[in-house]
Amino acid sequence: MPKTMKCFVMHGLGKVGVVEKAIPRPGPIDAVIRTTAALICTSDTHTVAGAIGDRHGLTLGHEAVGVIHELGELAAASGLFKLGQRVAVNAITPCYACDDCQRGYTSQCGGMLGGWKFANAKDGSMAEYFHVNNAVANLAPIPEGLTDEQAAYCCDMLSTGFVGAEHANIPIGGSVAVFAQGPVGLMATVGARLRGAGLIIGVESMPSRIALSKKFGCDVVVDFTQEDAVEAIMKLTGGKGVDSAIEALGSPATFAACIKSTRPGGTISNIGYHGDGDTVPIPRLEWGVGMGDKTIRTALCPGGSERMGRLMRLIETGRVDPLPMTTHRFRFKDIERAFKMMQTKEDGMIKPLISFT
Amino acid sequence: MPKTMKCFVMHGLGKVGVVEKAIPRPGPIDAVIRTTAALICTSDTHTVAGAIGDRHGLTLGHEAVGVIHELGELAAASGLFKLGQRVAVNAITPCYACDDCQRGYTSQCGGMLGGWKFANAKDGSMAEYFHVNNAVANLAPIPEGLTDEQAAYCCDMLSTGFVGAEHANIPIGGSVAVFAQGPVGLMATVGARLRGAGLIIGVESMPSRIALSKKFGCDVVVDFTQEDAVEAIMKLTGGKGVDSAIEALGSPATFAACIKSTRPGGTISNIGYHGDGDTVPIPRLEWGVGMGDKTIRTALCPGGSERMGRLMRLIETGRVDPLPMTTHRFRFKDIERAFKMMQTKEDGMIKPLISFT
Amino acid sequence: MPKTMKCFVMHGLGKVGVVEKAIPRPGPIDAVIRTTAALICTSDTHTVAGAIGDRHGLTLGHEAVGVIHELGELAAASGLFKLGQRVAVNAITPCYACDDCQRGYTSQCGGMLGGWKFANAKDGSMAEYFHVNNAVANLAPIPEGLTDEQAAYCCDMLSTGFVGAEHANIPIGGSVAVFAQGPVGLMATVGARLRGAGLIIGVESMPSRIALSKKFGCDVVVDFTQEDAVEAIMKLTGGKGVDSAIEALGSPATFAACIKSTRPGGTISNIGYHGDGDTVPIPRLEWGVGMGDKTIRTALCPGGSERMGRLMRLIETGRVDPLPMTTHRFRFKDIERAFKMMQTKEDGMIKPLISFT
Amino acid sequence: MPKTMKCFVMHGLGKVGVVEKAIPRPGPIDAVIRTTAALICTSDTHTVAGAIGDRHGLTLGHEAVGVIHELGELAAASGLFKLGQRVAVNAITPCYACDDCQRGYTSQCGGMLGGWKFANAKDGSMAEYFHVNNAVANLAPIPEGLTDEQAAYCCDMLSTGFVGAEHANIPIGGSVAVFAQGPVGLMATVGARLRGAGLIIGVESMPSRIALSKKFGCDVVVDFTQEDAVEAIMKLTGGKGVDSAIEALGSPATFAACIKSTRPGGTISNIGYHGDGDTVPIPRLEWGVGMGDKTIRTALCPGGSERMGRLMRLIETGRVDPLPMTTHRFRFKDIERAFKMMQTKEDGMIKPLISFT
8 A cells, every 4th residue: 555645736836746745544534535537727726826825735626536545433434435435525625513514604614715625724636645524524426327527527617607506596587697608607507507597698708618608508608809798788688687697707897797787686696716906896886876686695616415416416317518628638647737738728728637547 | 340259168067168258358557468379278177177166157268378459558658568469478467566466475466376367266368359457567578489389388387387396496406206297297397407406207107298208307207107106206316305396286195295205304396286175184204293394385377477578588598398298289169179178188188279360 | 625735845956945736646556645744864865965866846755654645546446445544655666567576676666776766756755745656555554553653664764774684684693783873774773683683783983873772772882983893893703703794874884894794604784875986895805705605685675565564563563663763853844944954963863753734 | 530320211101210321421523411401391201102112211301401521532622612611402413414414404414303313313311411422513602691591491492492483484574373382382482573573473272371472472362262263363464364373282283273374475384293193184275275375394493503502692682581481490309200290281380490410
């Protein structure tokens, strides 16, 4: 049995590399997973750019699946798992015991964004092995019919994109605008479809993403470099605005456009990470001077094995096929090259799959 | 201009026929529609069998579309409509002003089931012309891209079937059982699909309906004449039961099976009309002795032009195609023959379309 | 019978006065009320200061009760009312028929803030008589046990204050901060109490309002001129922040403080009118960079006779007593003096009651 | 340190007594509490009568508070607790990790009613010491201002009674009927008050309970031995029925009366334990033949330290005072006598407090 493993780490602002670390050991309620497949997330590149401050030696990554390598005694005693079993682990791994988890806000475990532990509060999963806290709640067995690659998309892309739609309070047959059609926005489009939207308007400018967004369910895509997105949405909805808008980018301008293009009584569902500025401004008049019944919600990728099971089922029964998002494939030994491409999104990269086997 | 019209009426228990009546005139906020297409509903046959008591000369029908023939002065002044415009009118036509409507329970307008006016509190729509109360709220313009036949399905079938799914509190990727796959059950299946169910189990025994239910979105169909439906659902859900069950038949046995096959914390959504017996029994133990967190909801076809607009949009953007339910087509002059077939469901009749043009 | 009436109008920016107008006549579904009591609202002073633009001859006022003077034919035919009956009419008088009303957003009737008709889309109620559209939905009979003064408080103060609490998603026993303890904030405090808050923290600096806020249900009042409100709230909640914050002022600083003092997963409920600036900024970090599960809701005073009935019942059964807010009383002939005092809030004015009898 | 403790156990159907057992030891995530105060619950008497089958040597009790005697290593490492600290433990102690807990249905932990572990799946708390699983989620520190007796009421009475009101979907100012005013019904009355009910109608016949129910918040109490409860409620609500009915007894007749006295669109919230019969019948016609928009919910006492904290806060800030329910007081050495009285409710016993110190 090996004692050490290769990990892809952040060495400091803008610097990454592969290092050797000891394979982690689980506490009584934890598990350790041997990684088989992982995806790189744009938020990994934000982290390296300094989004959560300077870090040295922190293993990156939060979208990974693998097989159970070791179980803590209580995790083993649960009888739910066995060694070697294939499992997916969500990017967010709450404790499911604290006040915030009891309230149902598991992504805010122990405080703001506290469910986000991988590559933040502890080492991430872009390594040959990774540690999972609270195994009973966080290890999601992968159904036989699913490949590792498919399951990996549930860890963040499906969970985050879909919650954008779940929070958007879409009436059956309602109209939805999804701002930005990157991987999370594409999955928000699928999510809007899954919640029964009758009209989905994507907002995007990159031709490859426009094409994908139509494949994934947009009825119309507005290219904001060609026309004003808010005006276009207003025209498409007979001057009323959409029932729901999903912000899947994380920019003040996009957020403002969401408020403006949503009708009174509608919902703005934010899933974009807002990385800049002291404030994110709400346009006052279009917000109804604070009385327009427009609801603003936000979310951080909901975790937990129960949700993961539902997300994987949607792939299993053919409701969703995330694989068209895999534009590139790499072996883990080539992770640095893959990561560099993800930083620049060169070659139209949407999601690169990293194989460990 | 003609002054009279042909109407298909109930002459008494078990007796129907066509009679001549004066074309109705609208009050200030009402409208009169010239019918172009209509569907017969199984509930019309219940009415003739005595479900709402003995009636003499009551025009039947509540699933009809047409063109605006006359508008009351205030309805005209709204500027929303013009004579000759194609409109669909939901089976349920609430006043939208009373206490119950203000509370949001428009189907219970003015009291229990009070939104149900057609062929109950007033003449129905299986006639060459029909009267619509509260025109602003109840006349739904038909989009150009929709045929009259498609729009007619929104009046009851889509609205009732879908509300079964909307009330079922289906988690994204969750499991749903739909009991009975008649036209309302089929649309409940479509509704479950539209709300993001990851696994839909139909319960049905007629081969033609089993085939349609798969076409409309069931992943599995349990034939309750071949196996116990509750046991089969338990097996399909790993012993847990479904997240949501939809009762689309209206029988005590089916209702009990819904309770039994739904997991604790799940929802039973009843849309079946329960016509017999003093009580509808809840099985005590499977209800968790009154503490199992199983929610029971019910609904009567929600009306209103806003909802009708969303339902028609789902057809327009290709999310739903109800036409496979039209198994038979008739001219209005043959309404008696069509109705007789609907009473017996002979020749595998699901929905017969009646044309007035 | 008199043909004309005295009305208190806006003559232009900053200018008011009393003029004579014809007594209005009702359309078929409307009513005309002879006013008996009214309250002046701070928003009337905003209107005169230009909040909705320059207006000439517009009758002010939207918090009034009276007796039915005349009913339109359909309103009379409803059988719900009789001439001379005491009724209260909410500040917001939706049509209850349009798309937005059907969706349940009656305050947004026909478009943003469109339910607000008095002293905006039509003459207000600070006159000897006033017109009420859609009488069936908007005339709320006053129970015998209530005085006109008590009922007048339901028209805006209770409805707006309470909806602030209803939208705040307060868990039973949860913690709530109510920013500003003017009349609407005081009623939000009462509302938080009515929804089961376990800890209510008021934020206010005027001693007379601090005293009233404790009377109406605040457990603690933070004087923001003496200490930082956000820090004080954090300390009072063990560093966690409140479950819910209610913004009852309408200032960017207060709104930002609401976001900052609400815990992740909590709700910010805005009922303050935001009159200044292009934007209302959300503090980015305390919003969880758009992922902190903090929900922002807004509302405009919900109307309708059904709600009015519930609000009046709360006074009738002794749950609420709004009368301590009446700091001053005037006859209608002294309306100009009363209004001038309301503009400056001199003499600690909170609400002035205007009597017409 | 003692190694053994006295426990009040069920010896078989109808038989109870005090026995000596080893003091339990905690697993890594558990705790052991030294009991200071406890309440006897009517459901303990049901258990002894055979409600959950024959049991031998099972310690009874599930409403107890005490001080932390021993902590498992991970519970200690959480840093949340210290030995000797006063804590309350809810009757229901979910794992907060399984599928059902992740879904938010913690009382259904691991399956139907599975959160109910005390005196069911493991020994109860009517003993000198008791074991608590999943300590981080289940140990609720008692605030300084609360007595042990007050805190003990949060373990079941407040949590169960209040959830009856929380599930009842009471509109602000709405009308509520609470059927049966035993300790749980009394707390449902308080809960209805806390959720903003404008009219609370109790249904009860025992004079002492009628008196208490008025003290705790009923506006009217209907004595069903003197008049028909449904008719009386209809009369009190102008023929409409209540917005919400709470079943706090667990009898088919009461449940049926709840359905009958609730208006269309209203909610029936069941918290009574239904111990008899194969089925609990819904009256068909008053249920709107399955289409009346009447929602039926159920609950089992929600647990967890976060909720316990909110319940205790409501006592701390003076919103609720449960002590009038303590009609009798005993030392633990007299537990058998206390229990016998609770079986017969002799001497008007409502809740007997058992002291261990």
